[in-house]
Amino acid sequence: MTDSRAPAAPPSNPYLVLASAIVLPGSGHVMLGLPARGLQFLFFMVILGWVTTKVAPPDASFIGRHAGGFLIYALSVLDAYRIARVRYTIWAHRNHSDSDSATNSAKIDL
Template sequence: MTDKASSPAPANPYLVLGAAIVLPGSGHVLLGVPTRGLQFLFFMVILGWVTTKVAAPDAGFVGRHAGGFLIYALSILDAYKIARIRYTQWAHGDRRSDDGAAGGVEPHT
């Protein structure tokens, strides 16, 4: 049986959010899933590069790299979501393992 006293507090979701905004992938590193952060970074670079090849010649900087910015925004949201779920589970003393059930809802059997 785990409770708040015996398990260490997870990273603060706002700290993870700030880190993810400042440096792409760093929020995932703080959460202990650096591979996921590296995957987001990889796809950010690839889609940013692809967008530069298909964008109109008169497009601005954001327009030329829109694919990379899209993945950047998704990585920020993903890191914050993971941190928020972990923090809420810790705060409420959730005893279930982190099996990836969305929203803390157990699947029907």
């Protein structure tokens, strides 16, 4: 029988997920257990990067020619960090609430 009051394992550190998502696009989502979401972002990065190379003027910079891909890359990084941050905050809140309720019940028993 498992104890329902046992603290859950902490989720991935949001800053580690952020660093991973910055270094390798889609890896932040993989760390969070959402590989399909990371692959979708990667797919749209490639597609929109390719599309903007076709519509950008020839004298545009590298970033200008691939602006669509960089936009999706930035959204991917923000999305991975947001998911990690929300999960971590919920975990911290639940564990803090559990410790408060245990402390309060101990005070009542006295």
